[in-house]
Amino acid sequence: MKIKQTAKALCKIALSGFLALLTLTAFCFFYYNIPAHQENKDGTTDYKWEPKVFYSRGTEGFAWGKTNNEGFLNPIDYNENTPPIDILIMGSSQMEAYNVNIRDSVTGRLGEHKTVYNIGIAAHDLMTCFGNMEAALNKYRPKYVVLETGKCLFTDEALSDAVSGTTGEIPSHSGGLVGLLQKNQYLRLVYGQLDNFMKKQADDDGDEAGVYSGADEGRNNDKLLSGLMQKISSTAREYNARVIILYHPRVLLEPDGSVKLKGSASAVEQFEQTCRENGLMFLDMSQRFTREYYENHRLPYGFANTSVGSGHLNKYGHAMIADELYRLISETE
Amino acid sequence: MSFASIEFLIFFAVVLGGTWFIEFQFSTRVKECFLLLASYFFYGYWDWRFCFLLLFVTVSSYFSAKHHKKKAVFVTGVVVPLVVLGFFKYFNFFLSSVAAVIGKDPGALRIILPVGISFYTFQALSYVIDTHREKIPVENDFVKLALYISFFPQLVAGPIVRAADFLPQLREDRKVSFDNIKWGIQVFTFGLFKKIVLADHISVFVDDVYSKPVAFHWTAIVLATVSYSLQIYFDFSGYSDMAIGCAKCLGYDFNKNFNLPYISQSVTEFWRRWHISLSTWLKEYLYIPLGGNRKGKARQYLNLMITMLLGGLWHGANWTFVFWGGINGLALCADKLRHDKKRTGVLRWLKILATFIFITFTWIFFRADSFSTAKTVLKGIFTLQDGIHQPFVWSFVALAFLAVATLAAEIKARKAKTDTNGYYPILNLSKVWGLTVFFIVLGLIVGLAYTGENPFVYFQF
Numbered sequence: 086m087k088i089k090q091t092a093k094a095l096c097k098i099a100l101s102g103f104l105a106l107l108t109l110t111a112f113c114f115f116y117y118n119i120p121a122h123q124e125n126k127d128g129t130t131d132y133k134w135e136p137k138v139f140y141s142r143g144t145e146g147f148a149w150g151k152t153n154n155e156g157f158l159n160p161i162d163y164n165e166n167t168p169p170i171d172i173l174i175m176g177s178s179q180m181e182a183y184n185v186n187i188r189d190s191v192t193g194r195l196g197e198h199k200t201v202y203n204i205g206i207a208a209h210d211l212m213t214c215f216g217n218m219e220a221a222l223n224k225y226r227p228k229y230v231v232l233e234t235g236k237c238l239f240t241d242e243a244l245s246d247a248v249s250g251t252t253g254e255i256p257s258h259s260g261g262l263v264g265l266l267q268k269n270q271y272l273r274l275v276y277g278q279l280d281n282f283m284k285k286q287a288d289d290d291g292d293e294a295g296v297y298s299g300a301d302e303g304r305n306n307d308k309l310l311s312g313l314m315q316k317i318s319s320t321a322r323e324y325n326a327r328v329i330i331l332y333h334p335r336v337l338l339e340p341d342g343s344v345k346l347k348g349s350a351s352a353v354e355q356f357e358q359t360c361r362e363n364g365l366m367f368l369d370m371s372q373r374f375t376r377e378y379y380e381n382h383r384l385p386y387g388f389a390n391t392s393v394g395s396g397h398l399n400k401y402g403h404a405m406i407a408d409e410l411y412r413l414i415s416e417t418e
Numbered sequence: 419m420s421f422a423s424i425e426f427l428i429f430f431a432v433v434l435g436g437t438w439f440i441e442f443q444f445s446t447r448v449k450e451c452f453l454l455l456a457s458y459f460f461y462g463y464w465d466w467r468f469c470f471l472l473l474f475v476t477v478s479s480y481f482s483a484k485h486h487k488k489k490a491v492f493v494t495g496v497v498v499p500l501v502v503l504g505f506f507k508y509f510n511f512f513l514s515s516v517a518a519v520i521g522k523d524p525g526a527l528r529i530i531l532p533v534g535i536s537f538y539t540f541q542a543l544s545y546v547i548d549t550h551r552e553k554i555p556v557e558n559d560f561v562k563l564a565l566y567i568s569f570f571p572q573l574v575a576g577p578i579v580r581a582a583d584f585l586p587q588l589r590e591d592r593k594v595s596f597d598n599i600k601w602g603i604q605v606f607t608f609g610l611f612k613k614i615v616l617a618d619h620i621s622v623f624v625d626d627v628y629s630k631p632v633a634f635h636w637t638a639i640v641l642a643t644v645s646y647s648l649q650i651y652f653d654f655s656g657y658s659d660m661a662i663g664c665a666k667c668l669g670y671d672f673n674k675n676f677n678l679p680y681i682s683q684s685v686t687e688f689w690r691r692w693h694i695s696l697s698t699w700l701k702e703y704l705y706i707p708l709g710g711n712r713k714g715k716a717r718q719y720l721n722l723m724i725t726m727l728l729g730g731l732w733h734g735a736n737w738t739f740v741f742w743g744g745i746n747g748l749a750l751c752a753d754k755l756r757h758d759k760k761r762t763g764v765l766r767w768l769k770i771l772a773t774f775i776f777i778t779f780t781w782i783f784f785r786a787d788s789f790s791t792a793k794t795v796l797k798g799i800f801t802l803q804d805g806i807h808q809p810f811v812w813s814f815v816a817l818a819f820l821a822v823a824t825l826a827a828e829i830k831a832r833k834a835k836t837d838t839n840g841y842y843p844i845l846n847l848s849k850v851w852g853l854t855v856f857f858i859v860l861g862l863i864v865g866l867a868y869t870g871e872n873p874f875v876y877f878q879f
Contacts, residue, residue: 097850104850105857109865117865274865281869342632342805382635382806390619390811393626 113270116143121267128220130206131255146184146388171199173225175214176233180205189400194407216252222324233331238352244309314363333370338394344378419463421660422614438594460570468532476564479542483549495546499539511735534574545581554582562588571664577675577695592669600847602666609659617653618868619812620645631794635805639798645813646785647778678840683769685749723747742783
């Protein structure tokens, strides 16, 4: 009798657990629906999202949409009917822009004037993008390639790996148990929560692959940086493309209401100079971000459901970058 | 060890399992000792040295209550917890205040504020005073008294449980039971949701605005101030719910500490619904002994002001808290002067709104770390300051949650033809639907919780 009762209670718990998981997964379909990552065999990025699937994001900003036929966030598909690409955007989650709707992203805004294609994807910092650039230029043949970065100061090791083309590949985790778990949105949300929690516990400042911040002082190794830029420049020439390195610093709000830019000013200056010497364009968003704050009280980062001024680029940040990129390209042309 | 931490969940599971096992195998005495040790472990997890302070206050209360008929002993029993509280919490505050008056550099002792000191000293005082008043018998069993003062669910942030309510429960043979666990775990979960989903998310916005008020648009400052009203309510009532839930799982009952305070029609009603255990304590051990309303109107107002000023100071060693207590005291005096009756219909909602606006205004002084910040906040609002807009979504979510809870309580009260009171939505966990809803709530807590560090607001008191 007791065994029967226990079995009945266990069945009830299992059934309730299953029903609850179904409900929570349905909730996450709209609240946190991030498609699973897949390996990208063409080497333009280390991985990409599942193609042609619905995604939504409510944990940082509110956005939803559908990935394109290649598994990137674009208003257009890439196929034989796609017009020649004017601007190819490469970068991290900041350019991936899954916190804003596609029409509000740099891609969406620039797309009003030019043919733009975005292959920005999470965790792809500047060095990873450098590593993927040749494959990307070879495939998409753009007039301009934008390489986004949130920092200009890199370790010798990172620079040296980029020069020798040995920057480590970022795994997609598309196989095995983790790959399977990625398919359930609620479990993915819990994983994200756990990951955030562990990072905070470890006193991590929330950087994603070093995208957001950099040290406030210091310079890059001159020789390595020059070597890297020469390599980038010659690759770009080979494909008849112009490279724009887009630098968007973190903006910190101070208690007196002023803003301070995070990052090493001398490294930014060094980066800009080295770019110039090698025929690469360098777009520094520092002034525009500062001006926009003092004139219009707008910060480029942060959302209505997160801390003010921190995290990913919001729609204002994307608009500022799109404006400045358009201005730079128009002036060049 | 905060209630909203993995460490606490492990600790509580061990204590609950241990208590249940001891009840089967050993005597009540062993169970009391086990709970006492667990409570000291819980407290010592912050800083083991303060366990000696807790023990000192307990020993002092034990002996002074035992010999309470000797006036000197009774006075010592009252003075010792007050001196402990005064030294650890207010010494530097008074030193700097006096130094500011005489214009000298005060220096400061490096005194660490022991967590929960304001709560357990008040519990010790209630025991000593009640035995002296012969409201409760002297507790000869030291373990029972020590457990009353240190019982971990209420040790660090209340509710302030009175000896008359708790000691009789220890004398009964209360057991861990499945029914109690079912109830307690749901109340705990409800509180956890309020704390780590609602209050902690809101705190991100409130902290942003109150650390840089000059940077924000006046509407953002107003929203942050309203949000703080919600944050402190969800934070503290959430903590109280967790304490009530934990105690219930172990077989003990704590009284309700919050009763939908934001539907109050007056400040007087607000203080009957907000932090009820503190309001009751201040009334019984301060306001009434001062004379209450028995010595004429003028004296009643004076007593009210003294009670609220000290109540404000109890919350923190800062003049902003004293000022906060003062304006609440003035509002209570104004209520007494007006003799306003409770209203119904539209007037009732207007009075509720007016009270909410007033209480929210007073929270500015409670939240601001100094008068200068409070002034900047007020200036920002009243000069319609330009700045960053931030329509923070979690504030609206919390507001909607509060509105739904209030509506549910309102419907329940109308059906029962009673006053509107808060209640716990307890599910029948024997049914599949009850368990499913419970699992969904648990799942939402895990999925929506704020993952950053954010201690309970009332821990600092």
